[in-house]
Amino acid sequence: MRLKGKIVLITGASAGIGAATALAFAAEGARLLLAARRAGKLAQVASRALEHGAAAVHSIDLDVRNRHAVQRAIDELPEEWAEIDILVNNAGLSRGLEKLYTGRAEDWEEMIDTNIKGLLYVTRAVVPGMVVRRRGHVVNLGSTAGEMVYPNGAVYCATKAAARTINDGLREDLLGTPVRVTSIEPGMVETDFSLVRFHGDTKKAAKVYKGLTPLTAEDVADAILWAVTRPEHVNVARLSLTSIHQANSLLIHREQ
Numbered sequence: 001m002r003l004k005g006k007i008v009l010i011t012g013a014s015a016g017i018g019a020a021t022a023l024a025f026a027a028e029g030a031r032l033l034l035a036a037r038r039a040g041k042l043a044q045v046a047s048r049a050l051e052h053g054a055a056a057v058h059s060i061d062l063d064v065r066n067r068h069a070v071q072r073a074i075d076e077l078p079e080e081w082a083e084i085d086i087l088v089n090n091a092g093l094s095r096g097l098e099k100l101y102t103g104r105a106e107d108w109e110e111m112i113d114t115n116i117k118g119l120l121y122v123t124r125a126v127v128p129g130m131v132v133r134r135r136g137h138v139v140n141l142g143s144t145a146g147e148m149v150y151p152n153g154a155v156y157c158a159t160k161a162a163a164r165t166i167n168d169g170l171r172e173d174l175l176g177t178p179v180r181v182t183s184i185e186p187g188m189v190e191t192d193f194s195l196v197r198f199h200g201d202t203k204k205a206a207k208v209y210k211g212l213t214p215l216t217a218e219d220v221a222d223a224i225l226w227a228v229t230r231p232e233h234v235n236v237a238r239l240s241l242t243s244i245h246q247a248n249s250l251l252i253h254r255e256q
């Protein structure tokens with residue numbers, strides 16, 4: 001119970017890596033602040049988190065793309081939830097897989113607004129309190145895609161490259177404070193990621209993971225848990241992980 005009673009804010013907590021992270025922290029007895037847009041799904045994660053051992057759960061209906069709503073949500077947290085110890089900037093998505101010169105601007109904007117601007121808004125709202133309290137840890141969800149661009153994914157990869165740069169810049173700006181900053185950078189993870197990317201096309205989504213063993217959301221949650229439970233003087237800057245069937249963004253092994 002290394003995180004017993006710690007207040008952990010997880011964005012995008014209603015599914016995938018966010019939900020798995022919520023359950024992993026719950027098992028450590030953390031107090032969970034779960035934020036997402038889909039209130040119904042979030043309520044299910046909240047009740048599972050309580051079953052898994054969360055000390056308490058507080059859910060926030062939040063779209064990280066809305067700067068004012070983000071600031072308001074943090075400003076208006078009940079007093080007993082205000083002192084956030086760990087922020088997991090998980091909310092993010094991919095939309096579309098096509099050549100840059102035929103891509104949809106709406107898809108680009110959704111990714112940029114969520115993966116970059118949303119991450120910035122939440123960070124900007126939460127980190128000042130961490131600095132004042134002299135404790136905190138920010139975990140940003142990056143990707144192998146942020147390290148190496150793949151064809152048809154330029155904008156998604158660019159958002160993850162931006163997340164990595166923001167992660168590293170924030171760590172520089174927090175130098176001299178005890179606040180830690182970590183980027184967790186998974187490769188292919190089987191969640192709703194591809195379903196969202198392909199606007200709900202299940203056939204296309206299933207093809208992405210055909211013939212390979214991808215990471216699971218729980219694998220990534222486990223890495224997050226590891227990063228935040230190092231001794232206080234240890235800052236894991238970046239942690240890159242893939243399944244055994246993936247070497248990097250471009251090199252993937254599929255069984256016939």
Ligand code: 8X3
Pocket residue numbers: 142143144145186187188189249
């Ligand atoms: C997820 C990694 O390669 O599926 O960010 O886009 S990939």
